[in-house]
Amino acid sequence: MIRKNAKSAVGSKKKPVTLISADPLTAEDIALYKQLPALTLEQIGRILQKRTVEQVYEMTRSRAARPLPVFRSGKELRSSWAKIQEWIDEGFEERAA
Numbered sequence: 001m002i003r004k005n006a007k008s009a010v011g012s013k014k015k016p017v018t019l020i021s022a023d024p025l026t027a028e029d030i031a032l033y034k035q036l037p038a039l040t041l042e043q044i045g046r047i048l049q050k051r052t053v054e055q056v057y058e059m060t061r062s063r064a065a066r067p068l069p070v071f072r073s074g075k076e077l078r079s080s081w082a083k084i085q086e087w088i089d090e091g092f093e094e095r096a097a
Helices: 027-035 041-048 053-060 081-096
Strands: 070-075 076-078
Touching: 027 041, 041 053, 041 076, 041 081
Parallel strands: none
Antiparallel strands: 070 076
C-alpha cells in the first residue's frame, strides 16, 4: 500500500531554490565587494558561505537572533561590505563575552 503525503497535492507549489556559488572568495572578489556601494543577497551569501539565497533572506528577518543589516533597493534587499563586516565582528564580540 502506497501512502501519499497530503501536503504533496497537485496544487502545491514550491519556489525554486537559488543556489550560491560554493567557490571561496578570491582577493579580487573581496576588493570588488569592498568597492561596491551595495551588495546583493547572493554576494552576501558568498561572504557568509551560505548555500542558498533563501538562507541569507531568513537571516535578514526580524525574528532571527541577530538579523543581518539590510536595506531595500526597490524590491531587492541589499547591504554594504562595511555593515556586513561590522555584523560579523559584533558576533565574535558576543561569543567572546
